[in-house]
Amino acid sequence: MADLALTLFPANARRTGRKLLRNRAFVAGAFLVTLVFLAIFLAPLLAQYEPNRMQIRMRFREPSAEFWFGTDNLGRDMFARVLYGGRLSIEIGFWVVMLNAVFGVAMGALAGYFRALDNPLMRLSDALMAFPSVLLAIGIAAILGPSTSTAVIALAVVYIPRTARILRASVLVVRELDYVHASRAAGAGDWHILTRHILPNCMAPLLVQLSFVFAYAVLSEAVLSFLGLGAPPTVPSWGILISEGRSYIREAWWLTVVPGLAIAITVLGLNLLGDGLRDVLDPRMKIQQE
Amino acid sequence: MSDALLSVRNLTTAFATESGRTIAVDDVSFDVRAGEAVGLIGESGSGKSVAALSILGLLPTPPARVLAGSAVFEGRDLLQMPAKELRRIRGKRIGMIFQEPMTSLNPVFPIGEQIAESLRLHERIGNEAARKRAIALLDRVGIPSASRRLDDYPHQLSGGMRQRVMIAIALACDPKLLIADEPTTALDVTVQAQLLDLLNDLRRETGMAMLLITHNMGVIAEFADRVVVMYSGRVAEEAPIETLFDAPRHPYTQGLLGATPTLAQTEARLRTIPGSLPDPAAPPPGCRFAPRCSFADAECSAARPAEISLAVGHRAACRRTDATKNWQAA
Numbered sequence: 339m340a341d342l343a344l345t346l347f348p349a350n351a352r353r354t355g356r357k358l359l360r361n362r363a364f365v366a367g368a369f370l371v372t373l374v375f376l377a378i379f380l381a382p383l384l385a386q387y388e389p390n391r392m393q394i395r396m397r398f399r400e401p402s403a404e405f406w407f408g409t410d411n412l413g414r415d416m417f418a419r420v421l422y423g424g425r426l427s428i429e430i431g432f433w434v435v436m437l438n439a440v441f442g443v444a445m446g447a448l449a450g451y452f453r454a455l456d457n458p459l460m461r462l463s464d465a466l467m468a469f470p471s472v473l474l475a476i477g478i479a480a481i482l483g484p485s486t487s488t489a490v491i492a493l494a495v496v497y498i499p500r501t502a503r504i505l506r507a508s509v510l511v512v513r514e515l516d517y518v519h520a521s522r523a524a525g526a527g528d529w530h531i532l533t534r535h536i537l538p539n540c541m542a543p544l545l546v547q548l549s550f551v552f553a554y555a556v557l558s559e560a561v562l563s564f565l566g567l568g569a570p571p572t573v574p575s576w577g578i579l580i581s582e583g584r585s586y587i588r589e590a591w592w593l594t595v596v597p598g599l600a601i602a603i604t605v606l607g608l609n610l611l612g613d614g615l616r617d618v619l620d621p622r623m624k625i626q627q628e
Numbered sequence: 629m630s631d632a633l634l635s636v637r638n639l640t641t642a643f644a645t646e647s648g649r650t651i652a653v654d655d656v657s658f659d660v661r662a663g664e665a666v667g668l669i670g671e672s673g674s675g676k677s678v679a680a681l682s683i684l685g686l687l688p689t690p691p692a693r694v695l696a697g698s699a700v701f702e703g704r705d706l707l708q709m710p711a712k713e714l715r716r717i718r719g720k721r722i723g724m725i726f727q728e729p730m731t732s733l734n735p736v737f738p739i740g741e742q743i744a745e746s747l748r749l750h751e752r753i754g755n756e757a758a759r760k761r762a763i764a765l766l767d768r769v770g771i772p773s774a775s776r777r778l779d780d781y782p783h784q785l786s787g788g789m790r791q792r793v794m795i796a797i798a799l800a801c802d803p804k805l806l807i808a809d810e811p812t813t814a815l816d817v818t819v820q821a822q823l824l825d826l827l828n829d830l831r832r833e834t835g836m837a838m839l840l841i842t843h844n845m846g847v848i849a850e851f852a853d854r855v856v857v858m859y860s861g862r863v864a865e866e867a868p869i870e871t872l873f874d875a876p877r878h879p880y881t882q883g884l885l886g887a888t889p890t891l892a893q894t895e896a897r898l899r900t901i902p903g904s905l906p907d908p909a910a911p912p913p914g915c916r917f918a919p920r921c922s923f924a925d926a927e928c929s930a931a932r933p934a935e936i937s938l939a940v941g942h943r944a945a946c947r948r949t950d951a952t953k954n955w956q957a958a
Contacts, residue, residue, distance in 0.1 A: 516731040523686055523726070524746045524797060525719030534745070538736045 357618045364614020370607025374600070378424040385418035389574060398590050408592040410583065416592060420600050423574040427556050427604070430489050430569075434555035435548050437494035438501045443537070443544065445498065446505025451513055451532055460506065463499030471496045471554075472561055479567035489568045493558050497551045504547045508540035515539075542619035549612035553605045560601050576601050632659035632700075633837050634683070634805055639697035639707075641675075641682045644690055650909045652678045654861040655697075660805060665831060665838045667852030667869075669845070669884075673905055675861040676841045680807050683707075684722060685714050702804070720750040723798030727810040729791035733782035739793045740766075740778030746800040765796040770826055788819035795826070802834065809841045824850055845888045849873065854941065857881050860906050860916040863935070865944040877952050878944040879921045915947070923948040 358364050377384065386404075387393075393413035401408045407416035449459040466474065478492035512518065518535050526534075556576075562568035563577025576597040583593025641653040653675040660666045670676045681687045683699045683706055699706045702721065706714060718724070726732050733742060743765055744758035753761070759778070766774035769792040782790060791811060798806060808827065812820035824847060831838055840851055848855055848869070855872045857865045857880065865878035876882050883901040903920040906912055912919050914929040921928065925948075933947045946952065 516726060516728050517734045519686065520724075520726055520732045520794070520797075521734075523684060523718055523724040525715050525717075525749045526745075527715055530749070534737075535734050539734070 354618060358614065361614040361618055363610045363617065367607050367610025367612070367614055370603055371611055374424065374604045374607060375428070377421055378428055381418070381421035381425070385415065385421055387415035387418050389418040389422040390414060398586070400590075401592055401596075407596045408590065410590070410593055411586055416579075416596055419574045419579060420576070420597055423576050423579050423597065424600060424604070426486065426569055426575040427559055427577075427601070430486065430493070430559045430575075431552045431555040433490045434493045434497060435552050437490065438497055438548060438551050439544075441494070442498040442501025443505055446502035447509055447532060447537060447540075449502065450506035450509025451528070451536065456506075459502070463502050466495065466499045472558060475558055475562060476565065476567055479562055484567050484570060486569045489559055489562050492562065492567075493555050496558070497554060501544070501547050501551060504543055505540055508543050509536055512536045512539045542615075546612050546616040546619065549608055549615060553608035553612065556608070557601060557605050631661055633662045633664075633702065634660040634839070635698075635700045636679070636683060637698045637700075639679060639682060639699065640695045641678055641687070641692060642695050643692050645909065647909055651695075651911075652692075652861055652908060653682060656858070656861070656863050657697075658856045658863065658866060660837050660839055662804070663831070663835045663837055664854065665828075665840060665852045667848040667855040668839060668841045668858065669843060669848050669855060670858035671843055671905055673860075673908065674858040676858050677809055679858070680724075680809060680839065680841055684718055684724065684807070685709075685711070686718075686724075716750070719746055719798075719803075720801045721803055722805045722807060723801070723803035724807045724809065725791070725794045725798045725811050727813050729787050729794055729814060732794055733790055735782055738779045738781055739785070740780075743793070743797050743800055746797045750801050761800070762796075765800060766793070768830070769793070769796045769799070770822075771796075787815050788823065791815060791819075791823055792826070795823075795830070799830065799834070803836055805837045805839065806831075807839045807841070810843070811840070812847060813842070813844070820847070821850075827851070845884060857884070860911060861908065862916060863945060864917065865942075865946075867942040867944075871939070871942050876955060877938055877942075877949045878917075878946050879923050879948070879952055880917045881944075882952060882955050883920075915945070923951045 391414060393409070396405070396409050396413040397411055399405050399409040399413075405415055405417065407420055409415055410419070445459055445463070449456045469477075475492040475496050478495055479488050482488040482491065513531075513536055518531055521531055521535050559568055559575065560577035560580065563575045564581040566581070568577055569575050579597035580594050583590065583597070587594050636659070637657045639653055639656045640651065643650045643652055656675070656679055658666070658668075668676045668679070678687065678692075682692075682694050683701075685706065687694075694707055697707065701717065706717065709717075733739065737745075740759065740762045743762040744753075744755075747753050747758050747761055762778060763774045766777060771777050771789060771792055777785075782793075785793065795811075806827075811827070812823050815823065827838065828851065830836075840847070842848060852869050854868050855866065856863055857872075857878065859880045864880045865872070865876060867876065872881065873885065876885060880901070883899075886899045887901060889898055901920055906916055906919070912929065914927075914931050915921070915924065915933045918924040918928040928947055933945050935943045935945045936949055937943045938949060
C-alpha cells in the first residue's frame with residue numbers, strides 16, 4: 339500500500355517514503371503484514387503436510403519439531419491448517435477492501451460533491467451504522483446463507499458506510515479549494531472535476547481507512563466463521579479453526595491459541611500500518627511538518 | 629454601445645443567508661469592448677468579484693442567485709444559457725485567473741499536464757500536440773526553459789511562476805475575454821509589476837479584452853483603459869482612465885483617490901474616508917455612500933440616486949455632481 343501512495347503522490351514520493359521509513363508504527367506494521375502474507379502465500383512450500391490430511395495416530399500432538407503448531411483431533415497438521423486458513427481470511431479481507439474502494443468511494447464522492455445526494459446517501463449510511471457491526475453482518479449472512487461470498491457481502495455492507503463518510507468529509511474540503519474553482523472556470527464539467535481534481539486529492543485518508551477496513555474484515559470474518567455464518571467448514575478459515583478447537587480447549591490449548599494469535603498478529607500489523615500511513619499522510623500533520 | 633464584446637445590464641445577484649436575502653450585486657451595468665482593458669475597482673465586499681462570477685455562472689446556487697439582468701457576450705446572454713453551453717464558453721471564449729496562485733493549481737499533477745488539460749477540455753488534441761502547445765504557452769508567459777519546467781509540480785514553483793502558469797492555462801484556448809480577479813494581490817510588488825507588464829503584452833499581442841478586478845488604484849492606473857468603480861454592490865462611477873484620475877465626480881471615487889499616497893504628498897497622514905462599508909444585509913436607504921459623504925444632504929438618503937451621464941463614457945450615480953466638480957487632485 340505504501341507503493342500505491344508513492345505512485346499517487348510522485349512529487350512528494352521520496353519525501354513521503356523517507357517519512358514512512360522513519361515512522362516506527364509503519365515499519366513494524368509493514369514487517370508483520372509482510373511476514374503473515376509471505377507465510378500464507380508460501381504455505382505449500384512451508385507446510386510439510388496437507389491441511390486436510392488426517393493421521394489418526396498423531397491426534398492431539400503438542401507443538402513439537404515435527405508438528406510446529408501441534409495436531410488437531412483428527413491428527414491434521416495445525417501449521418498447515420493455519421497457513422492455508424489464512425488464505426481465506428486474507429482473500430475475504432481483500433474483496434471487502436475492493437468493494438469498499440468502489441462503492442464506499444462512489445457513495446462518499448457523490449454525497450460530498452452533489453448537495454442534493456448528500457442527505458439521502460448519508461441518512462442511508464446512518465441507518466446502516468446504527469446497527470452494531472457484527473450484528474448487522476450476522477443478520478445479512480444469516481439471510482444469504484453461509485458461503486465465502488456471503489461473508490464478503492455482509493462485511494462490505496458493514497464497512498462501506500464508514501468508508502463513504504471518510505471520503506465525503508475529504509470531498510467536502512477539497513471541492514472548495516481554489517484549484518477546483520479554477521478548473522470549473524476553465525470549463526471543466528462535474529465528472530471531470532470529481533475524477534481528476536477531487537478524488538486524487540482524497541487518496542491519503544482513503545488509503546488509511548482501507549488499511550483499517552482490511553484489519554476489521556479479517557477480524558469480523560473470524561467472528562462470522564466462529565459462529566458458523568462464514569465460509570463452509572470444509573475450508574479451514576481462522577474463525578473456523580478456533581470454533582473447532584473450542585471443544586478441546588482444556589486438553590489441546592494450541593487448537594484455539596495458534597489461530598487466535600494468527601488473527602491478532604495480522605490485525606495488529608494492519609492497524610500499525612494504517613496508523614503509520616495516517617501519521618505521515620494526514621494533511622494536518624503535513625502542515626506541521628512543512 | 630453595440631460594439632461591446634460583453635455587455636452586462638442590470639445584473640442583480642443575491643445570497644440567501646440566515647437573516648434573509650442579501651443583495652451582493654445591485655443593478656450593475658457595464659460594457660467591455662473587444663480588445664479593451666476595463667478595471668472593476670472597489671473595496672472587499674463591494675460585489676466586484678461576485679459580479680464577475682455571476683457572469684460566468686460560477687457562483688454556487690444556492691445560496692447565490694442571479695435575480696435579474698443580462699450578460700450578453702458575442703451576442704448571446706450568458707445568464708440564460710444552458711449549463712452545458714456555458715461550460716463551452718468558460719475557458720474557451722472567456723478565460724479567468726484567480727487571486728491565489730499558491731492554491732489555484734492541483735498539487736498532484738505536473739503543470740504541463742494541467743495546461744494540456746485545459747486544451748483537452750475544449751479541443752480534440754493528441755498528447756504530443758498538447759505537450760508542444762503547453763511548452764509554447766509556458767514560453768509565452770515568460771517561464772524560462774519551458775520544456776524542462778513542463779514536468780514540474782506546482783510546489784516546485786514560486787508564487788509569481790504559478791500565476792504565470794495560471795495565465796498560460798487561461799490563455800490556452802485563445803479567449804476573447806480574460807477576467808482577472810485580483811491577479812496580483814497575493815504577490816509581492818516587483819512580481820506584481822512583471823505580471824502586469826506580461827498581461828499588457830499579451831493583450832497587445834492577442835487583441836483580447838480584459839476585465840481586471842482589483843482594489844488597487846495603482847494597478848488600475850497602469851492597466852485599464854476604462855474603470856468601473858463599485859461601492860456596496862452598485863456602480864458608483866464609470867470613466868475613462870484619465871478622467872477618473874483627473875476629474876472624478878463621485879465623492880467615493882474622490883475619497884479613494886484622496887486616500888492613495890503619492891510621491892508629491894506633503895501631509896504626514898493619509899486621508900481616509902470616514903466610517904466603513906455598510907452591512908450588505910441592511911444597507912442604508914437611498915445612496916449607500918450618503919452616511920460617509922461630506923456632500924450628502926437629506927435627499928441623498930431618501931432615494932437611490934440616478935446615474936448621471938457627465939461626458940462620453942463618464943457616468944456617476946450621484947445627485948451632487950455639481951458640488952463635486954471642484955475636486956483637486958492631491
